[in-house]
Amino acid sequence: VPSRNRSATKPARASIVDVAARAGVSVATVSRALRQMPNVSPATRERVMRAAADLEYSASPLAAGLVTGRVRSVGVVSAYCGRWFFAEVVRGIEEELRQCGYDLVLHILPDHARREQFFGELPIRRRVDAVIVCALPLVRRELELLRTLETPLALVGMGVEGVHSECIDDAAASRLAVQHLINLGHERIAMIGGDEPGASSADRPPGEPVTVPALRAQGYFDSLAGAGLEAPPGWQPDGGFTVEGGEAAMSALLAQPGGPPTAVFCQSDEMAFGALRALRRSGLRCPEDVSIVGFDDHELAEHLDITTVGQSFADQGKAAVRWLMPALDGRPRPDEHSFHPFRLIPRGSTRSWPAR
């Protein structure tokens, strides 16, 4: 066996294979001996301990993973990177994982090609003990592929039937935001929505999980219907969840025949930033001419004085880790939709109508 040739000299960095070769036992036996598990005779354990000491070997979590099936890593998969909310989720996940001694392995799928590649190859197989999917609107086929990993799975920032999730009730949160505008006297209320990358809600076949943009749109339509208000076609342009998209969508709204809306519900603060800019470029004022509500309480929303719906993404990320950990110790907890708190944060971008 070639590896035995190495037992005579001390390698630069000893592995469990080196220890096994030096002790003349299998890698599995080394692992069992070092972890004080049964089925290892005192004499064998002694030989393994001496070999490990001779080689200055300390148990590597990866080597342990070969026997336990655990690698002490959790995969985080998201469509986004470079967005504020994503960084907040990752901050929460990383902090909690670290306390549990787990690594965070990151996979970003920003476009269709990366997404196809990821679900085709599943590079997280055998590389992670659990998976957290963050703001990636999964279709059923993708969900089934993740299930083949046979590792615990949690979603953050969105919910899918039959999968554990940490999120807010997006429909209810949107109803709150739109009701705020209705309570202020607005009757002409538009929405800037958007599909998440790689998953146009319109293109999703029936039976696919409902997306966050669809839930937020549902809350908007429900609130208007409840107040007997109209939601004219053309008043729900797509802003693609970007500042630029929000600016273009607001410009489109201002060009609608029949006059502009007096209030706009934006499905994200970034789109609200863009909408504000479109107003300014058109010589309109916020809130005197048009009220704006955003969503998420982005770190700059306060500084731009935007009324919004606040939620803690970091808390949702931490909660996902806390849910996963018992499952990794062989004590899985049932899947559930764990709803987190949200709140309306009234600021200067909304005002009663007609302006007093």
Add this chain to the structure above:
Amino acid sequence: VPSRNRSATKPARASIVDVAARAGVSVATVSRALRQMPNVSPATRERVMRAAADLEYSASPLAAGLVTGRVRSVGVVSAYCGRWFFAEVVRGIEEELRQCGYDLVLHILPDHARREQFFGELPIRRRVDAVIVCALPLVRRELELLRTLETPLALVGMGVEGVHSECIDDAAASRLAVQHLINLGHERIAMIGGDEPGASSADRPPGEPVTVPALRAQGYFDSLAGAGLEAPPGWQPDGGFTVEGGEAAMSALLAQPGGPPTAVFCQSDEMAFGALRALRRSGLRCPEDVSIVGFDDHELAEHLDITTVGQSFADQGKAAVRWLMPALDGRPRPDEHSFHPFRLIPRGSTRSWPAR
């Protein structure tokens, strides 16, 4: 050997240990056989291949790592998460690593406690093949600890003598920003700077690596000196690289005796956002009353119409990976400071003085 008991039945997920047990050879031999390496007899190779096929085993990168010493992961260590520029760097690193088949393992050290814990325990030992440190102002002791990992090391967004780095020439970029204000006729130019978390420049003992804030301050002082302009004490408040800090620093500048500056160089766009808000709250206009220059070209800088210095953080992250990869294949390249391009992006927040 206990693991041999498992060879009779097919385990839920076969590991290299199972294959070794079934073939009756060592783990090292399985690894060599599957990787078509020499020193394995045809008969043994055949037995291993059959055992692997029987168990539907596919070579795990972790198992390979036990023999090769490679785990196909790169650690990314940063003080920040939740900041725009950090997310950009990570996006670039992740994209490039993925193309090379490597995982990104994230470590965030936002405060002194996490930092002490990380450098005390070095949880990346044996868990990564290389390390990228991003915007974490290392002290020499920390650098020495990272060196004990004996893995390739690259820095992004900052430079340290004797370590490979991908960054811009921060002093030159700051000179450019301040020279822009001087060229516009400004003579009363303040700076909002700041120390990075956990590393007050003032507290750093002599001989420690120079930090990015210190380099940017040097550029500011150099430009003023070159134009024969004064840099009065009290005109370089600390904004801590946050929006709130920038707002507080600008408020402090406006309260200085002798009248406020006519232009302010902010060491980051986030601080410029805060400075703008302080001006607005004081009833002052930008650029009519005070010109503002930011730094980094944050995604919202264009929308807030802020003159700034642009650089590509994603490109710096990608370049770090491209530099590391040959080293991981045993062909290390020499350390160098690889300087990336930067450019002044003039926008509406700066104007000639006196205002015409």
